[in-house]
Amino acid sequence: MVxxxxxxxxxxxxxxxxxxxxxxxxxRKGEIAEATLKIIxxxxxxxxxxxxxxxxxxxxxxxxxxxxxxxxxxAFEEVAKGAVIEATKKGYLRQNSxxxxxxxxxxxxxxxxxxxxxxxxxxxxxxxxRLVLKGGGCENVGAQYALPNTKLxxxxxxxxxxxxxxxxxxxxxGKGCGPGVLGICIGGDRATGYEYSKHQLLRKLDDTNxxxxxxxxxxxxxxxxxxLGIGPMGFGGKTTLLGVKIGCANRVPASYFVSISYMCxxxxxxxxxxxxxxxxxxxxx
Amino acid sequence: xxxxQLEAPFTEEKIRNLKVGDSxxxxxxxxxxxxxxxxxxxxxxxxxxEVNLKDGILYHCGPVVIEDENGAWKTVAAGPTTSIREExxxxxxxxxxxxxxxxxxxxxxxxxxxxxxxxxxxxLHAVGGAAQVLAECIEETSGVYMMEEFGSPxxxxxxxxxKFPAVVTMDSHGESLHEKIFADSVAALQQ
Ligand code: SF4
Numbered sequence: 089m090v091x092x093x094x095x096x097x098x099x100x101x102x103x104x105x106x107x108x109x110x111x112x113x114x115x116r117k118g119e120i121a122e123a124t125l126k127i128i129x130x131x132x133x134x135x136x137x138x139x140x141x142x143x144x145x146x147x148x149x150x151x152x153x154x155x156x157x158x159x160x161x162x163a164f165e166e167v168a169k170g171a172v173i174e175a176t177k178k179g180y181l182r183q184n185s186x187x188x189x190x191x192x193x194x195x196x197x198x199x200x201x202x203x204x205x206x207x208x209x210x211x212x213x214x215x216x217x218r219l220v221l222k223g224g225g226c227e228n229v230g231a232q233y234a235l236p237n238t239k240l241x242x243x244x245x246x247x248x249x250x251x252x253x254x255x256x257x258x259x260x261x262g263k264g265c266g267p268g269v270l271g272i273c274i275g276g277d278r279a280t281g282y283e284y285s286k287h288q289l290l291r292k293l294d295d296t297n298x299x300x301x302x303x304x305x306x307x308x309x310x311x312x313x314x315x316l317g318i319g320p321m322g323f324g325g326k327t328t329l330l331g332v333k334i335g336c337a338n339r340v341p342a343s344y345f346v347s348i349s350y351m352c353x354x355x356x357x358x359x360x361x362x363x364x365x366x367x368x369x370x371x372x373x
Numbered sequence: 374x375x376x377x378q379l380e381a382p383f384t385e386e387k388i389r390n391l392k393v394g395d396s397x398x399x400x401x402x403x404x405x406x407x408x409x410x411x412x413x414x415x416x417x418x419x420x421x422x423e424v425n426l427k428d429g430i431l432y433h434c435g436p437v438v439i440e441d442e443n444g445a446w447k448t449v450a451a452g453p454t455t456s457i458r459e460e461x462x463x464x465x466x467x468x469x470x471x472x473x474x475x476x477x478x479x480x481x482x483x484x485x486x487x488x489x490x491x492x493x494x495x496x497l498h499a500v501g502g503a504a505q506v507l508a509e510c511i512e513e514t515s516g517v518y519m520m521e522e523f524g525s526p527x528x529x530x531x532x533x534x535x536k537f538p539a540v541v542t543m544d545s546h547g548e549s550l551h552e553k554i555f556a557d558s559v560a561a562l563q564q
Contacts, residue, residue: 120540131500131504141437144436258559263480
């Protein structure tokens, strides 16, 4: 489990790295955008070679676990918390978790709600653990919209969804350390909407959404966002987003939420298939 | 792309020559300062004598620094932190200490832009998240001040940097790249 944390903190998943490299190709030579992406690419290489955090904000520690019926979730949490403490000691994670009431950072990264666990039972015998380290700067530019939105002239339909999503991109500019990836949920209540939006960030960047309407919308938003000229870090350029992933959930007739989680270029996500004893059998990304 | 070499001393003349959109590489001594330092200075706190910010550069950064076997400091991660949190204080710190450059990420607001114009200062945007590349530009971690009061990430660290890359996004002529890109992106969305 410590190895999963190390790998997530120090090594960008291949799909994300490929997306960064292809946007680097695509930027005009000699522009700031190109130079910025080169620095990002170099940073990815140094972090991997030195086994050090890609970004010093090692973020909120989020575990997503697909587990067989009957797996002891309490025991899993205990093991994972121990691994977080160990990984913090080794410097794979910064001392990054603060008690909200007292302001105290005890340096362990373990406390109320930290790390966060999301369990999902499946009929399979496999345990799959995915880990996302979600930085603060990009989390701060996430947004949730309730439709209709008069100011943006966004109605309760897919066109309305696109308007508010693009508004979120405009408001974020480069502040979430773009180029970024949007994880989006249309529908749900406020809490599940945000939760599902983060689930979208577990998808590989080069996958295709199985729902044709959503796949079309992902492409449309991605293409439009990359014509806005915001660019890496908001310096200007063609690469504003590296990916858009959209899911949807039923809603009650009275509400229509669009929940958007923004992930920075330092998109730290890894996962592993575990044996029943807890050793890593294979990697997921 | 050829970056402009910005070398110490950071005189008003050099700073006034910079324009938004310029890429620079900074060489010389810079000091870190983030939330605790800004609040302290705003409330009238005094800096230790060694921290001379006149014609200096302040970096919004909470670095990860370790001590090696010989007791020397080594900075292993040093990316910028979000600058806008210092917006209420920055103008005053620029005015009172004669700072010529502020490095950070995300840009700052109108008060800082005004202070840059009036006193001859620029905002230099580093690449957010590039903690490793930026740490490699630190040739020497040459001092730390107010460590006891503020703790490691919030303390004032003195760095000797070589070719530290940044982009001028707010200059001393009242221009802000952030405002321009925002306006252009809104216009592009309407098309
Ligand atoms: S937004 Fe991401 S890249 Fe930027 S500082 Fe935060 S964690 Fe690092």
